[in-house]
Amino acid sequence: MKKQTLIVTCLIMAISLRYTVLGLCPIRCQCNEERLVVICDGAGLDVVPITLNPDLRELHLSKNSIKGIMAAFSVYHNLEYLDMTNNQLVALGRKNFQLQEKLHILLLGHNMISSLHRSTFDGLSGLQILKIAGNFIRELPDGVFTELVSLEVLDLSENSIDTISRDAFMGLESLKILLLKDNKLGHVPTSSFSTISHVLSIDLGLNNFPILPDNGFFNLVSLEKLKLDSCGIREIQRNAFKGLENLIYLLLQDNLLDSIPTKAFPYLKKLLELSIGQNNMKTIQSKSFEGLINMQTITINSAPYLERIESEAFVPNARLQHVILNHNKKLKYIDRNAFTSLTLLRSVSLRGNDFQTFIKETLPWSDLERFDLRDNPLTCNCSLSWLLHQLQTRNYSDAFDVDFTHIRCENPPVLRDLTLKGLTIDDLGCHEHQTQKILTWTFAAIGVLLVATLVVVLWYRQRFANDLKIKCNTSIPESHRYRLDNHLRGASSPEQEWVVKIGRDPFPGRLV
Ligand SMILES: *[C@@H]1O[C@H](CO)[C@@H](O)[C@H](O)[C@H]1NC(C)=O
Numbered sequence: 424m425k426k427q428t429l430i431v432t433c434l435i436m437a438i439s440l441r442y443t444v445l446g447l448c449p450i451r452c453q454c455n456e457e458r459l460v461v462i463c464d465g466a467g468l469d470v471v472p473i474t475l476n477p478d479l480r481e482l483h484l485s486k487n488s489i490k491g492i493m494a495a496f497s498v499y500h501n502l503e504y505l506d507m508t509n510n511q512l513v514a515l516g517r518k519n520f521q522l523q524e525k526l527h528i529l530l531l532g533h534n535m536i537s538s539l540h541r542s543t544f545d546g547l548s549g550l551q552i553l554k555i556a557g558n559f560i561r562e563l564p565d566g567v568f569t570e571l572v573s574l575e576v577l578d579l580s581e582n583s584i585d586t587i588s589r590d591a592f593m594g595l596e597s598l599k600i601l602l603l604k605d606n607k608l609g610h611v612p613t614s615s616f617s618t619i620s621h622v623l624s625i626d627l628g629l630n631n632f633p634i635l636p637d638n639g640f641f642n643l644v645s646l647e648k649l650k651l652d653s654c655g656i657r658e659i660q661r662n663a664f665k666g667l668e669n670l671i672y673l674l675l676q677d678n679l680l681d682s683i684p685t686k687a688f689p690y691l692k693k694l695l696e697l698s699i700g701q702n703n704m705k706t707i708q709s710k711s712f713e714g715l716i717n718m719q720t721i722t723i724n725s726a727p728y729l730e731r732i733e734s735e736a737f738v739p740n741a742r743l744q745h746v747i748l749n750h751n752k753k754l755k756y757i758d759r760n761a762f763t764s765l766t767l768l769r770s771v772s773l774r775g776n777d778f779q780t781f782i783k784e785t786l787p788w789s790d791l792e793r794f795d796l797r798d799n800p801l802t803c804n805c806s807l808s809w810l811l812h813q814l815q816t817r818n819y820s821d822a823f824d825v826d827f828t829h830i831r832c833e834n835p836p837v838l839r840d841l842t843l844k845g846l847t848i849d850d851l852g853c854h855e856h857q858t859q860k861i862l863t864w865t866f867a868a869i870g871v872l873l874v875a876t877l878v879v880v881l882w883y884r885q886r887f888a889n890d891l892k893i894k895c896n897t898s899i900p901e902s903h904r905y906r907l908d909n910h911l912r913g914a915s916s917p918e919q920e921w922v923v924k925i926g927r928d929p930f931p932g933r934l935v
């Protein structure tokens with residue numbers, strides 16, 4: 424009773440003051456009469472001040488303890504911007520913004536609003552941005568936004584929405600961005616999307632969609648950006664992305680996929696960027712992204728089980744420019760043909776993986792502008808001498824002035840934590856390596872020589888022995904001689920051959 428009387432009194436005061444003093448500025452508020460802006464952020468208010476200049480255009484009331492709005496704003500017809508973020512609003516009532524035709528931005532985030540009524544936003548035909556994130560809304564009834572024909576951004580993140588009626592988004596003819604992140608949706612609200620087929624960006628992250636069903640986004644033909652991170656997705660059906668013919672960016676980070684959903688990709692012909700880390704795949708198979716013919720950037724970060732990138736994994740993604748594979752704790756193998764024929768590749772980031780070494784032929788170095796291999800357990804030995812050379816001679820620049828070249832060694836222990844770039848070929852044991860090589864070759868040569876000598880020696884010994892034998896033959900007794908003669912006549916025994924050869928040349932006629 425008292426409160427109401429007070430409000431009425433204040434209203435009368437405000438109206439009577441309209442053309443007189445413009446400065447009834449509450450304590451701890453800043454009132455700019457010239458720009459018609461009042462800032463009362465954190466001013467300890469528990470009601471909306473109604474004694475302000477009625478021509479007010481901007482009202483900042485965040486971080487107060489305001490519990491209700493009632494008809495408070497009917498005083499301020501010219502309001503364009505209203506911020507009531509972080510208050511204690513429990514409900515918005517009905518038709519409380521009916522006179523706020525000029526309002527462009529309405530911020531109601533982080534209050535305790537639990538329901539929206541069909542007529543809550545009546546009158547807000549000029550509203551462009553509505554943010555109600557961080558409340559307790561459970562349901563979006565039919566027609567709740569019908570009058571918001573100019574609305575471009577609708578932020579309903581961090582609520583408890585589990586039900587979206589079929590016609591909930593009706594009337595949102597200008598909507599571009601819809602944020603439904605962190606709610607309790609148990610399935611993709613396909614039918615509700617049919618009235619907003621013109622929307623450009625939807626964030627559905629942190630909801631719960633174990634299966635992305637066929638045709639789930641069928642109506643969203645204009646959609647360019649879709650976020651489906653942290654949605655517990657285990658399966659993506661083959662036609663799940665059907666209709667998303669204009670999609671440019673897809674976020675599938677942090678789900679439960681066991682493999683890359685290759686078969687669902689061919690609908691995404693215009694996709695430029697895919698982010699699919701933090702899933703359960705162990706390998707990236709050959710041609711995993713085959714359908715994404717225009718993909719320019721791929722990000723696979725923090726995939727806990729990812730161990731291998733197989734040959735031709737990024738074939739035929741000929742437009743690929745940026746590959747980001749960071750913090751995959753088990754990733755230690757990239758096939759040297761994984762990036763085959765990617766002529767446009769410009770930056771590769773392999774930070775925080777499990778690489779101990781890296782093969783030069785894996786990447787097209789001449790075209791690479793950025794390369795990051797930091798935070799890997801690298802063994803700095805001669806096998807990385809090519810990388811040392813790259814780091815010392817090339818300039819892998821970056822727009823953010825981050826020096827990607829601070830690649831450190833983990834092994835051998837003497838080089839631990841030293842930057843590879845600061846080492847020399849000697850540090851990498853390449854000379855030892857060289858010496859070892861030389862020694863190996865020397866030993867091999869000596870070995871060959873020894874063997875050759877041995878062969879020669881043996882040959883001479885054999886020959887000497889044969890000579891002896893021949894000498895012996897000349898003194899073969901008569902009875903044995905007959906046999907030998909028979910042999911000679913009988914033509915083809917090997918024994919006969921040498922007998923003949925030797926008999927022919929050095930000691931001719933000896934056997935005859
Ligand atoms: C260098 O270390 C890597 C990783 O441990 C190993 O595979 C490679 O054979 C080593 N190279 C040389 C020349 O010792």
Ligand SMILES: *[C@@H]1O[C@H](CO)[C@@H](O)[C@H](O)[C@H]1NC(C)=O
Binds near residue numbers: 818819820
């Ligand atoms: C590397 O390139 C960037 C920009 O291209 C330049 O600003 C920087 O001075 C270069 N650094 C070296 C060491 O050449």
